Amino acid sequence: MKRTAPLPAGAGPAPRTATARKPLAVLATAQFLVVLSASIVNVALPDIRSGLGLSETGQAWTVNAYVLSFGALLLAGGRAGDVHGLRRVFLTGTALFTLSSLGAALAPSAAVLISSRAVQGIGAALLAPTSLALVLTLYPGGRARSTALGVWGAVSGAGGAAGVLLGGVLTGLYGWRAVFAVMVPLALAVLVATRMLVRADRPRGGSLDAPGAVTVTAGLVALAYGLSGPWPIALAGLALLGVFAALQRRATAPLVPARMKAVALPGVLMALLGAVWLGLFYFLPLYQQRVLGYSPLEAGLTQLPLAFMTSLSSWATGRLSGRRVLPLGLLVLAAGLAWLSRTPADGGFPADLLGPTLLIGTGLGVAFVRLTALSSAGVAASDNGLAGGLVNATRQIGGAVGLSFLTLLPSYGAAFLACAALTLVISLLSALTAQPTRKA
Numbered sequence: 001m002k003r004t005a006p007l008p009a010g011a012g013p014a015p016r017t018a019t020a021r022k023p024l025a026v027l028a029t030a031q032f033l034v035v036l037s038a039s040i041v042n043v044a045l046p047d048i049r050s051g052l053g054l055s056e057t058g059q060a061w062t063v064n065a066y067v068l069s070f071g072a073l074l075l076a077g078g079r080a081g082d083v084h085g086l087r088r089v090f091l092t093g094t095a096l097f098t099l100s101s102l103g104a105a106l107a108p109s110a111a112v113l114i115s116s117r118a119v120q121g122i123g124a125a126l127l128a129p130t131s132l133a134l135v136l137t138l139y140p141g142g143r144a145r146s147t148a149l150g151v152w153g154a155v156s157g158a159g160g161a162a163g164v165l166l167g168g169v170l171t172g173l174y175g176w177r178a179v180f181a182v183m184v185p186l187a188l189a190v191l192v193a194t195r196m197l198v199r200a201d202r203p204r205g206g207s208l209d210a211p212g213a214v215t216v217t218a219g220l221v222a223l224a225y226g227l228s229g230p231w232p233i234a235l236a237g238l239a240l241l242g243v244f245a246a247l248q249r250r251a252t253a254p255l256v257p258a259r260m261k262a263v264a265l266p267g268v269l270m271a272l273l274g275a276v277w278l279g280l281f282y283f284l285p286l287y288q289q290r291v292l293g294y295s296p297l298e299a300g301l302t303q304l305p306l307a308f309m310t311s312l313s314s315w316a317t318g319r320l321s322g323r324r325v326l327p328l329g330l331l332v333l334a335a336g337l338a339w340l341s342r343t344p345a346d347g348g349f350p351a352d353l354l355g356p357t358l359l360i361g362t363g364l365g366v367a368f369v370r371l372t373a374l375s376s377a378g379v380a381a382s383d384n385g386l387a388g389g390l391v392n393a394t395r396q397i398g399g400a401v402g403l404s405f406l407t408l409l410p411s412y413g414a415a416f417l418a419c420a421a422l423t424l425v426i427s428l429l430s431a432l433t434a435q436p437t438r439k440a
Helices: 018-039 042-052 056-085 086-107 109-136 143-173 183-197 211-227 231-250 258-290 297-301 305-319 326-339 349-376 380-407 412-430
Strands: none
Touching: 018 056, 018 086, 018 109, 018 143, 018 183, 018 258, 018 380, 042 056, 042 109, 042 258, 042 297, 056 086, 056 109, 056 211, 056 258, 086 109, 086 380, 109 143, 109 183, 109 349, 109 380, 143 258, 143 297, 143 305, 143 326, 143 349, 183 297, 211 231, 211 380, 258 297, 258 326, 258 349, 258 380, 258 412, 305 349, 305 412, 326 349, 326 412, 349 380, 349 412, 380 412
């Protein structure tokens, strides 16, 4: 294949042909794998627990080890892409993700599995923000960016439901190790396709704020861990985050520059949505298997309507404009979660699951597309990597912290109802935020 010169930092031609859609497909697939990894394990948790002798805490950390390491390192991963080159960091993260997925599939013990999941999260922290940054670079604005973000929202939202679906099918047919093994060839395909289809960008240069990266990472890890364990550790995490904030004011090249304050409120909304998203896909398959008696395969197949509605809603949202789209979409999501909170012990799929999941899928599609657009609106091209890191970091850390609280609730119904209440808060706050509109 003919080699081309690297693009300048932050530069890239707007796609004009069908060929230009291929890089978007590759980068969206990478994002799909990142989201898939957070949810595909959920339906397999009962089998993993019995196979490796996991405790209740170990079961939660099979999920949280990935989510936490992923979320805590996203800011550093995004800024590393800006400094050292987006494609270079993306390829590094994808390779690490591939190897750790193989390690999880072959894990002989709970400790090895949880460690592999943590390393998998580190790889995802490098590839996720840089893949979104590459998309923002390829699609600098207008209707093309709206369409690209619609695709991005579709894979981000549907990845949760697809994870439960694929996890159920694979666990039912081949056992729990298959949920990790399946990601190895997919990640390898992304690695090869990226080298072939995505042009190299020129690194922006500069330096990575190491003190800031260390303090924010340690602070986020300690906070999330302490919320599900020793409270003094959570307080230490808050103290470290305070140190991080102080360092950012004094640093010559801060990890999060003051100019990124414009996306602070969208980041908060994305963090709250992350708690709802992770809580939903953690508790839903457990309710289906432990209360309704579904097999892993049955629990997975029931996610098809949710995945379909999320994809359809994301596609449609990329073509809509107006301030009310996001608040209304969140109200639909809250209604679905409140309906789901009934959790009858003798519930049936048509009467008790189908209706709620259709509403939930519709609301998730709207929320992911609009909040991603808000989180990247007005960001300079040189900050695309950091913007991608912020979008993903807020969602993942919000998910980890939220799950720590939700697991303290007495029932699945209480957890779903708490998610519904949280969604109402997001809807109210989003109504106060200016929404991006579609450009002709």
